[in-house]
Amino acid sequence: MRLPPQPGELIDRSETLRFRLGESELEGFRGDTIGSALFANGRRVFSRSFKYHRPRGLLCCSGHCPNCMMTVDGVPNVRVCVEPLREGAVVTPQNVVGRLDMDFLSVVDKVGGPFTPVGFYYRTMIRPRRMWPLYERFLRGVAGLGRLDPHAGHSRRYDVEHRHARVLVVGGGQAGRAAALAAATAGPGVVLVDEGSRLCGHDLPGVEELALATALGIWEGNLVPVDCGTVLYRYRAERIVVATGAVEQPLVFPGNDLAGVMLPEGARRLARDFSLQPGSRAVVVAADEHGLESADVLRESGVAVPRVVDLREGGHELEAHGRRGQVRRVSVGGDSVDCDLLVVSGGLQPAYALLAEAGARVEYDESRGIFVPTELPDGIEAVGSVTGEGLERIVAAPAYEGRGKCFVCVCEDVTTKDVKRAISEGFDSIELAKRYTTVTMGPCQGKLCQLPSIRLYAKERQVYEASIGSTTARPPWAPVELGLLAGRHLEPTRRTSIHFRHEELGARMMWAGPWKRPYAYGEKPEGEVHAVHDSLGVIDVSTLGKLLVEGPEAADLLERLYPNRFADLKPGRIRYAVLTSDGGRIMDDGTVARLADDLYYVTTTSTGADAVTAWFEWWNAVWGYDAEIVNVTGALAALNLAGPLAREALQRLTEADLGPDAFRYLDAKHVDVAGVPCLALRIGFVGELGYELHFPSAAGEYLWDRLVAEGARPFGLEPQRVLRLEKGHVIVGQDTDSESNLLSSGMSWLPKMDKDDFVGKFALEHFAEREERERLVGFTMEENVVPPEGAQIVVDGWPSGRVTSARRSEQVGAVIGLAWLPPDRAEAGTRVEIRVDRRLLGARVTHGSFYDPAGERMRA
Amino acid sequence: MSFLLPCPHCGPRPVDEFAYFGEVTRRPKASPTLRELTDYVYFRDNVAGPQREWWQHRDGCGEWFLAERDTRTNDVLSVSLPGPSRPE
Numbered sequence: 001m002r003l004p005p006q007p008g009e010l011i012d013r014s015e016t017l018r019f020r021l022g023e024s025e026l027e028g029f030r031g032d033t034i035g036s037a038l039f040a041n042g043r044r045v046f047s048r049s050f051k052y053h054r055p056r057g058l059l060c061c062s063g064h065c066p067n068c069m070m071t072v073d074g075v076p077n078v079r080v081c082v083e084p085l086r087e088g089a090v091v092t093p094q095n096v097v098g099r100l101d102m103d104f105l106s107v108v109d110k111v112g113g114p115f116t117p118v119g120f121y122y123r124t125m126i127r128p129r130r131m132w133p134l135y136e137r138f139l140r141g142v143a144g145l146g147r148l149d150p151h152a153g154h155s156r157r158y159d160v161e162h163r164h165a166r167v168l169v170v171g172g173g174q175a176g177r178a179a180a181l182a183a184a185t186a187g188p189g190v191v192l193v194d195e196g197s198r199l200c201g202h203d204l205p206g207v208e209e210l211a212l213a214t215a216l217g218i219w220e221g222n223l224v225p226v227d228c229g230t231v232l233y234r235y236r237a238e239r240i241v242v243a244t245g246a247v248e249q250p251l252v253f254p255g256n257d258l259a260g261v262m263l264p265e266g267a268r269r270l271a272r273d274f275s276l277q278p279g280s281r282a283v284v285v286a287a288d289e290h291g292l293e294s295a296d297v298l299r300e301s302g303v304a305v306p307r308v309v310d311l312r313e314g315g316h317e318l319e320a321h322g323r324r325g326q327v328r329r330v331s332v333g334g335d336s337v338d339c340d341l342l343v344v345s346g347g348l349q350p351a352y353a354l355l356a357e358a359g360a361r362v363e364y365d366e367s368r369g370i371f372v373p374t375e376l377p378d379g380i381e382a383v384g385s386v387t388g389e390g391l392e393r394i395v396a397a398p399a400y401e402g403r404g405k406c407f408v409c410v411c412e413d414v415t416t417k418d419v420k421r422a423i424s425e426g427f428d429s430i431e432l433a434k435r436y437t438t439v440t441m442g443p444c445q446g447k448l449c450q451l452p453s454i455r456l457y458a459k460e461r462q463v464y465e466a467s468i469g470s471t472t473a474r475p476p477w478a479p480v481e482l483g484l485l486a487g488r489h490l491e492p493t494r495r496t497s498i499h500f501r502h503e504e505l506g507a508r509m510m511w512a513g514p515w516k517r518p519y520a521y522g523e524k525p526e527g528e529v530h531a532v533h534d535s536l537g538v539i540d541v542s543t544l545g546k547l548l549v550e551g552p553e554a555a556d557l558l559e560r561l562y563p564n565r566f567a568d569l570k571p572g573r574i575r576y577a578v579l580t581s582d583g584g585r586i587m588d589d590g591t592v593a594r595l596a597d598d599l600y601y602v603t604t605t606s607t608g609a610d611a612v613t614a615w616f617e618w619w620n621a622v623w624g625y626d627a628e629i630v631n632v633t634g635a636l637a638a639l640n641l642a643g644p645l646a647r648e649a650l651q652r653l654t655e656a657d658l659g660p661d662a663f664r665y666l667d668a669k670h671v672d673v674a675g676v677p678c679l680a681l682r683i684g685f686v687g688e689l690g691y692e693l694h695f696p697s698a699a700g701e702y703l704w705d706r707l708v709a710e711g712a713r714p715f716g717l718e719p720q721r722v723l724r725l726e727k728g729h730v731i732v733g734q735d736t737d738s739e740s741n742l743l744s745s746g747m748s749w750l751p752k753m754d755k756d757d758f759v760g761k762f763a764l765e766h767f768a769e770r771e772e773r774e775r776l777v778g779f780t781m782e783e784n785v786v787p788p789e790g791a792q793i794v795v796d797g798w799p800s801g802r803v804t805s806a807r808r809s810e811q812v813g814a815v816i817g818l819a820w821l822p823p824d825r826a827e828a829g830t831r832v833e834i835r836v837d838r839r840l841l842g843a844r845v846t847h848g849s850f851y852d853p854a855g856e857r858m859r860a
Numbered sequence: 861m862s863f864l865l866p867c868p869h870c871g872p873r874p875v876d877e878f879a880y881f882g883e884v885t886r887r888p889k890a891s892p893t894l895r896e897l898t899d900y901v902y903f904r905d906n907v908a909g910p911q912r913e914w915w916q917h918r919d920g921c922g923e924w925f926l927a928e929r930d931t932r933t934n935d936v937l938s939v940s941l942p943g944p945s946r947p948e
Contacts, residue, residue, distance in 0.1 A: 621924035
C-alpha cells in the first residue's frame with residue numbers, strides 16, 4: 001500500500017515495472033529499488049541469515065547490512081534495498097533451503113545452539129578422520145552466501161577506465177556538495193561521487209557528478225577505484241575530500257534481528273523516498289536526537305507510534321518478540337507494547353574506513369563515545385560528520401541481555417554470548433577476537449558491528465573503549481563484483497602477416513605464447529614431415545624474435561652477453577646463440593648473424609623477444625656500450641624454406657648465386673626473392689637444407705604464395721617439432737627449465753671459458769667443478785608408445801628423471817624423445833624405464849641426432 | 861602498489877606502466893668464490909628504507925633508469941638515467 005503522492009518521493013507512479021520473485025510476478029514503479037518494490041508487495045522477509053538461517057528483513061535500507069542480499073539476474077549478493085528496479089528483473093532469495101518463510105536449515109537456530117558455538121568449525125568435524133569427505137560435502141553446501149552461476153561471468157561485460165581529477169569528493173551529502181562547489185570555484189576537474197541516488201536533483205555548477213558510484217578505497221598515489229556497476233573508474237586525484245558521513249548504529253538486545261527492527265534511515269527512506277508505510281504500529285528506541293526524530297517521520301506517514309523511548313534518560317530493558325521472524329511485541333522498561341515496527345538507534349558513527357585505509361589514525365573520542373579519524377595524510381581531507389563534527393554524545397548501554405539471541409553482528413550471526421565465550425577462552429585482544437568470532441568480517445565490513453562489538457568488549461572486560469582500539473577495515477569499502485575488478489576479458493593475440501592465408505589453407509591454429517600459429521594443415525602432420533624430408537616444405541616463422549644490434553661497440557656488447565664468441569664472427573656468417581643468466585641458467589636461444597662490422601641481426605625464441613630485448617637493453621644500461629638495440633619482430637616476416645629441393649626452388653625466384661660454395665651453411669646474405677628484398681639465413685633447425693627468409697611483413701602473403709607455387713608444402717608447428725626432435729635440437733623452455741645450464745644440456749662446447757667475461761661465466765666455472773646432477777639426453781622407446789611430456793623415468797623403482805619431449809618419427813622408425821636423467825644412467829645404450837599409464841616401458845638412451853647425425857643433409 | 865613513479869623522460873606515471881628489476885647489485889669481478897657468486901645471484905639486501913633500484917618504463921618510452929625509493933612508504937626520492945661512465 002502506497003501513501004498518497006508526496007513531494008520529494010523518488011518513484012514515478014505513471015510507469016509500472018514488472019519483475020519476478022521466485023514464481024511470483026510482482027510490480028513496482030520506476031524509481032523503486034527492488035527492495036522497496038518487494039516491501040510494497042508485502043514482503044517482509046528478504047533473506048535467511050548466514051549461520052542460523054533466521055529470517056531477516058530490511059534493516060538499514062542504505063546498502064550497508066546483509067539482510068536484503070538476494071540474487072538478481074544471476075548475480076548473487078545484490079543489496080536489493082539500493083538496487084534500482086528494472087523491467088523483467090528476476091530475483092531469487094539465497095541462503096535458503098526451502099522457502100524464505102520456511103527454511104529447513106533454520107533448525108540450526110532452534111536446536112543447534114549447543115553444537116555450534118563460536119569457533120565450532122575449529123574444533124568439530126575433525127574426528128573421526130575418515131568422516132571428513134562427508135563433513136566436507138555438508139560444509140561446502142552450507143558455507144558462504146549466494147551461489148555463483150559459473151556461466152554468468154560471460155553474460156556481463158565489465159570495463160576499467162582510467163580517469164584524472166583535480167579534486168575528488170567522496171560522498172554527496174551536504175558537506176560533500178559544499179566542498180565540491182568550493183573546489184569548483186578554483187577551477188575545473190572537480191568530481192563528486194555518491195553511492196546513492198541523492199545527487200539527483202542537485203545541480204552543482206562546475207562539478208562532474210557520479211551517482212550510484214561507490215568509492216572502494218584510497219590507495220597510494222591517491223588512487224580511488226569507483227564502482228559504477230559495470231564500469232570501474234580508476235581515479236587519480238591531486239586532492240581527495242572524504243565526506244562519507246556517519247553510519248547509524250544498531251542496538252544490541254534480544255530479538256534485534258527480527259524483520260521489522262529498523263534503523264531510522266531505513267524507516268525514513270521507505271516513508272519519504274518510496275511513500276511506503278514502514279509499519280502500522282511502531283515503537284522508537286533511540287540514544288540520540290537524530291533517532292528520536294524518526295518518530296515524527298513515522299507519524300507523518302500515518303504510522304501509530306505508541307511509545308518513544310529516549311535511552312539518554314536511563315537504561316531500559318529492551319526485548320523484541322516475534323512470530324514467524326517478524327516483530328509482534330516489544331518489552332521496554334517493564335511495559336509490553338504490541339507493534340510491527342521497532343525503530344532503534346544507537347547513535348551515529350563516522351564512516352572513516354576510507355580515511356583509515358589512506359593512512360589516517362583512528363582514535364576513540366571518550367567524550368562522545370565514537371571513533372574519529374585523526375592525522376590525515378597529505379592530499380586528503382575530511383569534511384562533515386565523518387570527522388565527528390556535529391555528532392552527539394552516545395550514552396546508550398552496550399547491550400541488553402535476555403533469553404533470546406542478541407546479535408552483535410548480523411552479517412556473521414555473532415551473538416553477545418559468542419563474544420563473551422571468546423573472551424573467556426582467552427581471545428582478549430580485539431584483533432584476535434575479530435578473527436575468532438568473525439565479528440566485523442562479514443559483508444558490512446564492520447559498518448554496523450564494529451562499534452557495538454567494541455562497546456560490548458569494553459563492558460565485558462571492564463576497560464575503556466579507548467584501550468581496546470579498533471580493528472582495521474580493509475578495502476573494498478563496499479562489496480564489489482570480482483568481474484569488475486578484473487575488467488573486460490581481453491587476451492591480446494598476435495597474428496603473423498600470413499595468418500589469414502594459413503586459415504584459408506585449413507590450418508588448425510594453436511596458441512604459442514601470445515601468437516597464433518598453425519599446428520598443422522591437415523589431419524596428419526606426418527605428411528608435412530615427409531614433404532620436408534623428401535622434397536620441400538615452408539613454415540611461417542615470423543613469430544621469431546628479431547633484433548638489430550648496431551653500433552661501434554655492438555660486438556663488445558654481444559661478446560659479453562653471450563657465452564660464445566661473436567667478435568670474431570665474420571660479416572655474412574651466422575652462429576647459434578644461447579643466452580644464460582648470471583646464475584648460469586639457460587634463458588633463450590636463437591641465431592646471431594653478423595651483417596656488417598657494426599651490425600648484428602639476432603633472432604630469439606617466439607616467446608622470448610620482449611624479454612630478450614629488455615635483457616639486452618638492461619645490460620647495456622649497466623655497461624654503457626655504444627650500441628643500439630631495436631626490436632624489429634613485428635616489422636619483419638620470416639619463412640623457413642626447407643627440404644632437399646630448397647636450393648632449386650629458391651633459385652627459380654632469384655638471380656643471386658645460391659650454389660653450395662657461394663651460399664654456404666650458416667651464411668647470411670641479402671637476396672632479392674621474387675622481387676622482395678630478403679635477409680636469407682642458411683640454417684638447419686629442421687635438419688634439411690634450408691633458407692630462413694626475413695623480409696618486410698607487408699610482403700608476407702605474397703612471398704608465401706610464391707614459395708608455395710614453387711612446390712613448397714606448408715608445414716605447421718607440430719611437424720616442425722617432429723623434425724627438430726629427429727635432429728635432437730632442444731627447444732628452450734620445453735626441454736630446458738629454469739634449472740638447466742649449458743653443461744647439463746649437452747652444450748658444454750658452446751661457452752668460451754677463456755673469454756674475459758660474459759653473463760653466466762662465473763656460474764659455469766662453478767658448475768664445471770661441481771658433480772653433475774642430471775643430463776639432457778635422447779631416448780628411443782622399445783615399444784610404439786609416445787610417453788607424455790613430464791612422464792616419469794624410473795630407475796630401480798625410484799623416480800629418477802623425466803621426459804621433456806617425445807614424438808613418433810617415421811623417418812627414424814621409432815618413438816624418440818628427450819629426457820633428463822641422472823649421469824650414471826645417461827650413457828648411450830643404457831636401458832631405462834618410463835612410466836606411462838601405470839605401465840613401465842623400456843627405452844634406450846641415445847646421444848646426438850636421431851636423424852642424419854653427421855648433418856650432411858642440412859649442409860648439402 | 862599504485863604509487864606514481866617519475867620517468868626521467870615522461871614524468872610521473874602510474875607504477876603499473878613500469879617493469880621493476882630489483883635493487884642495484886654489485887656484480888663480482890673475475891672468478892668470484894661460490895659464496896660471492898651466490899650472494900650476488902640469489903641474495904638481496906631487502907632494505908626497509910631508501911633503496912637504489914632498476915626500473916624500465918616498459919609500457920612507455922622503454923628507458924631503463926635508476927630510482928631511489930623508500931621501500932616503506934614508496935616515496936620516490938630521486939630518479940636518474942645511468943650515466944655514461946660504466947659502473948664496473
